[in-house]
Amino acid sequence: MTPFAVSVRDLAVQYGRRLVFQGVSFDIGTGQSLGVLGPNGSGKTTLLRTLAGCILPSAGDIRIAGLTPRDALLRTGVAYFAGDATLPGSVRASRWGSLGNGDIVTADRRPIRALSRGTRQLLGLRTVLGRQPLGLIVLDEPWEALDPDAARWLSAMLETKRDRGAALVLSSHRLHDLAGFCDAYLFLLPHSARLVHAHDISPASPVTAAQLAEVFDKLRGGVMALRAVS
Amino acid sequence: MARSFSPLRFFRIVPTQPALISWTFAVVVVVGAAAILREPSRSAGAMVPILLLQLFGASSGLEVPARRGHYDLLLTSGHRRTWMALVHWASSIAPGAASWLVLAAVEAAMDYHNVRLLSFGTIAAMGLVSTLPWAITVRLPRFSGGIGWLLALAISTSVLSFDVAANPSIDGLAEWLWSAWGFLVYPAGLVGRELSLHQGLIAAPGLAIAAGAMVAACRWVSRASLPLEAAQ
Numbered sequence: 001m002t003p004f005a006v007s008v009r010d011l012a013v014q015y016g017r018r019l020v021f022q023g024v025s026f027d028i029g030t031g032q033s034l035g036v037l038g039p040n041g042s043g044k045t046t047l048l049r050t051l052a053g054c055i056l057p058s059a060g061d062i063r064i065a066g067l068t069p070r071d072a073l074l075r076t077g078v079a080y081f082a083g084d085a086t087l088p089g090s091v092r093a094s095r096w097g098s099l100g101n102g103d104i105v106t107a108d109r110r111p112i113r114a115l116s117r118g119t120r121q122l123l124g125l126r127t128v129l130g131r132q133p134l135g136l137i138v139l140d141e142p143w144e145a146l147d148p149d150a151a152r153w154l155s156a157m158l159e160t161k162r163d164r165g166a167a168l169v170l171s172s173h174r175l176h177d178l179a180g181f182c183d184a185y186l187f188l189l190p191h192s193a194r195l196v197h198a199h200d201i202s203p204a205s206p207v208t209a210a211q212l213a214e215v216f217d218k219l220r221g222g223v224m225a226l227r228a229v230s
Numbered sequence: 231m232a233r234s235f236s237p238l239r240f241f242r243i244v245p246t247q248p249a250l251i252s253w254t255f256a257v258v259v260v261v262g263a264a265a266i267l268r269e270p271s272r273s274a275g276a277m278v279p280i281l282l283l284q285l286f287g288a289s290s291g292l293e294v295p296a297r298r299g300h301y302d303l304l305l306t307s308g309h310r311r312t313w314m315a316l317v318h319w320a321s322s323i324a325p326g327a328a329s330w331l332v333l334a335a336v337e338a339a340m341d342y343h344n345v346r347l348l349s350f351g352t353i354a355a356m357g358l359v360s361t362l363p364w365a366i367t368v369r370l371p372r373f374s375g376g377i378g379w380l381l382a383l384a385i386s387t388s389v390l391s392f393d394v395a396a397n398p399s400i401d402g403l404a405e406w407l408w409s410a411w412g413f414l415v416y417p418a419g420l421v422g423r424e425l426s427l428h429q430g431l432i433a434a435p436g437l438a439i440a441a442g443a444m445v446a447a448c449r450w451v452s453r454a455s456l457p458l459e460a461a462q
Binding site: 077 | 240243299307308309455458
């Protein structure tokens with residue numbers, strides 16, 4: 001049996017009086033990946049930030065290698081990247097890149113704000129993924145703005161990290177980004193969440209974007225129907 | 231563990247304050263050093279702009295850049311948050327502290343036996359402007375502490391004469407409280423003064439407030455939830 005790298009039970013996060021999500025539960029084993037899908041505003045970014053220890057949950061429990069997220073940060077390697085918009089624009093790209101494992105990520109000395117969006121995204125990803133060792137990788141919309149070469153590099157890098165035992169949590173609002181890549185999919189819908197394993201969607205072959213869309217529509221229909229009844 | 235860099239290195243690469251502040255400090259140091267070289271007895275006057283700038287330099291603000299995600303790499307790097315907060319504070323006050331020490335060195339070079347810029351009053355004033363604004367601004371936008379201090383000074387001038395700040399007194403409770411308030415809103419009044427332990431009571435309330443605010447700010451940083459601005 002695969003030991004669980006991440007175990008989440010009845011997680012809820014609230015901003016003031018606004019409930020972002022509740023009742024989120026899932027397990028990810030070492031060397032497994034979870035795709036988090038959902039419409040804009042469903043709480044994908046908040047969920048990932050909570051796993052990375054940046055947000056304290058309002059209710060529920062998160063264990064990463066048996067530790068709380070904050071303790072896990074101190075004792076295991078956690079990589080987290082929330083997109084190019086989170087990079088400080090005034091910092092030189094080459095200097096930011098040196099915060100990875102110390103290797104040269106880029107020799108570009110321009111300020112980050114002067115780079116194209118895809119180049120910024122790649123810089124951020126290469127910097128966080130360069131850190132060693134990594135037990136958990138949490139990436140928010142990682143394929144966003146990447147060109148085909150960079151997207152292929154990212155997919156290959158994530159597969160390598162997963163093969164070495166890292167657990168992956170990846171979010172996207174575009175189904176084709178995650179189709180076929182993850183062992184399980186968490187569908188975040190307004191005020192509800194549903195975990196579906198890849199083998200339940202497609203037992204014999206990799207999950208396709210069309211299959212994910214079908215599941216998504218069914219779940220969303222269920223939620224709509226419940227709302228209509230209530 | 232994946233600690234590939236220290237908070238010190240992070241804040242060297244991601245400065246806590248704009249480069250303009252550091253350049254302004256450099257200009258003020260050059261002008262101040264020239265004034266001290268010309269007339270060493272005016273060292274206290276050369277220190278006033280440093281204190282004023284330090285109020286704004288220390289008001290660097292931590293929550294706003296953290297909620298923009300600029301510190302995500304550090305927050306997930308495996309270092310304790312209290313340590314990150316202290317390094318953020320240290321890097322915010324470093325240019326001002328360095329400027330002060332340069333002026334003190336210039337003064338010492340001119341008159342080794344009477345270095346007013348290393349007097350108790352100067353150290354207390356520098357300590358106050360290097361801590362309280364940082365602590366107040368931790369959850370606020372950059373420069374809020376400095377702007378708030380200017381407001382407090384402007385309001386205080388309507389009820390408090392500059393004499394109280396410039397000539398503090400502890401002859402009675404009311405005088406002590408006024409003098410303590412005077413130090414809090416106009417710490418430059420104590421620059422260059424060698425205070426006795428008894429006179430040091432003037433600075434004690436302000437420094438105690440600053441220490442309490444620092445502890446509260448560090449505790450907040452160590453426990454805070456930092457959602458992304460755009461995710462709320």
